[in-house]
Each structure stands twice: as C-alpha cells, then as structure tokens.
C-alpha cells in the first residue's frame with residue numbers, strides 16, 4: 286500500500302513552516318500508518334479520508350489532554366476545599382459542625398460548576414467522575430482505617446469517628462459519580478438532583494439545628510424550619526444552576542415551565558428528606574434519587 290501525503294509541517298524546534306513543495310509517496314503498510322509516524326521535514330498531501338483520520342486523531346488527543354488537565358485541577362480544588370475548612374475549624378474560626386456542612390454544600394455545587402471546563406468529547410463525563418471516584422476511595426481507605434487523614438476525618442465527620450466516612454460522605458460522592466455519568470451536562474436532572482442534595486439538604490441541617498424548635502408531627506427529628514429551608518434553597522440553588530448552564534448554552538428552557546417543575550421536584554425532595562427513614566436509607570441517597578425520579582418525570586430527559 287502506498288500513501289501520498291502533502292502536509293506543510295513545522296520545524297519541531299524553531300516552529301517555522303518547513304518542507305519542500307514536492308509530494309512524496311511513501312511505501313507504507315497499514316500497520317505502520319496506524320503507529321506514530323514522523324514526516325518532518327516533508328511536504329505531503331493527504332487524501333480526504335486520511336486527512337479526516339489525522340484531524341480526528343489530533344482532536345481526540347487534544348480532548349484527552351484537556352480533560353486530564355481539568356480532572357487534575359478539580360482534584361486539587363477538592364483537596365484544597367477539605368483542607369481549608371479543616372484549617373478553619375482547627376483554628377476555631379468556624380464551628381466544626383458548620384464547617385462540615387459547608388463542605389457538604391460547597392463540594393457538590395463547585396463540582397457541578399466545574400463541569401463546563403471539561404471538553405466536549407463523549408469521554409469528558411468519565412474524566413469528571415474520576416474526581417468523586419478518587420474521593421470515594423479516599424473515604425473508604427480512611428473509613429476502614431487503612432490510612433489516617435486527620436484533616437479529612439475532622440472536616441467530614443460529626444464525632445471524628447473514621448467509620449462515619451463510610452455512610453453520609455460516601456453516599457454523597459457516589460451520588461456525584463452517578464449524576465456525572467448518567468446525566469452530565471446534557472440533562473437538567475443531574476444538576477437539579479445534586480442541587481437538592483447539596484443546597485437543599487445541606488441548608489436544612491444548618492437552619493433546622495438553629496431554628497428548628499417546631500418539630501414535624503410525623504418526625505420529631507426534623508423541623509418545619511429545616512424543611513421549609515430545604516424547599517426554598519433546593520429551589521433557588523437548582524434554578525441558579527439551571528440558569529448557569531442555560532447561559533452557557535447547554536439548555537434552552539421555558540422558564541415559566543421550568544420554575545414550576547423545579548418547585549415540584551423541590552417539594553418531592555423536601556417531603557422525602559423529612560420522612561423518618563434516615564435510619565434505613567441515608568438522605569444522601571433518598572433525596573437525590575427521589576429528585577432524579579421527579580425531575581426525569583417532569584423534564585423528560
């Protein structure tokens with residue numbers, strides 16, 4: 286098989302365009318072509334099929350490098366977030382319980398905000414999901430006391446017991462993985478579900494602990510103040526995230542309909558969160574899953 290290539294190439298060091306005007310014909314086997322092949326210095330012309338292959342291969346490499354860099358950046362951000370709040374609570378600048386809740390609220394929200402920095406490739410969601418996956422492994426090895434990351438344990442657990450990492454926090458990052466892989470930037474369902482888990486449920490705890498004197502008649506552990514704040518902030522955070530993604534061009538939404546649908550999903554999430562089922566199913570599972578079902582039935586994608 287012979288291959289005629291005409292491509293103006295750049296000097297690998299000076300970067301200047303080099304190469305003769307002649308077209309070179311290379312005797313080449315398909316096996317060699319599939320490998321890496323240097324044609325410098327040469328002026329070669331590609332037939333359309335080969336050119337398309339080369340351009341798509343270059344684009345794929347570009348996307349892989351882009352997504353690998355984005356994953357590294359978000360991983361550093363995740364580590365820095367936990368470390369920062371650990372420092373703040375260590376220095377008594379913030380209550381440990383509040384610090385933990387802020388990690389709960391901010392982790393998921395910032396994770397969703399980071400999704401647009403990944404490439405447009407179909408593999409981008411897998412790179413993004415690597416971030417919660419790495420944190421999942423971190424939670425498991427610390428939760429099993431295989432290693433001891435005091436900063437993580439202090440900033441993410443209530444009583445400082447490493448085993449706590451294997452419940453709420455672990456379910457939380459598993460939901461981040463699920464939303465990124467199944468819904469990603471393509472559907473509002475994932476964004477709304479995570480907004481309910483991070484923004485709604487996170488705020489419910491903060492408000493409920495402080496102002497939750499009027500308990501819910503069917504669940505003495507939850508209060509009206511907590512549930513009302515869950516509904517309001519779940520709605521506001523979801524709407525804010527949908528607006529963020531719509532101005533970036535990911536969704537074209539009819540906002541009157543959207544606000545009604547988000548309110549419905551927020552109501553469902555609030556009711557589920559208020560139920561006395563936390564002993565059976567952690568609300569980091571029940572709230573996002575109920576939100577996913579409600580949002581999928583409302584938005585249809």
Ligand SMILES: C/C(=C\COP(=O)(O)O)CCC[C@H](C)CCC[C@H](C)CCCC(C)C
Nearest residue numbers: 362363366389392395396417420453454457
């Ligand atoms: C404290 C957390 C959950 C506990 O939930 P609950 O029991 O109070 O209901 C959150 C645990 C967060 C985790 C350790 C770190 C997750 C980081 C995230 C995957 C990526 C964040 C990226 C961003 C750029 C900071």
Ligand SMILES: Nc1ccn([C@@H]2O[C@H](COP(=O)(O)OP(=O)(O)O)[C@@H](O)[C@H]2O)c(=O)n1
Nearest residue numbers: 486489490493494497506507508511512568
């Ligand atoms: N709807 C709610 C939710 C939480 N809360 C308060 O927040 C505390 C923690 O709530 P939670 O057990 O759902 O906490 P997480 O599982 O979300 O970490 C509860 O014990 C209540 O004091 C509330 O009053 N009303």
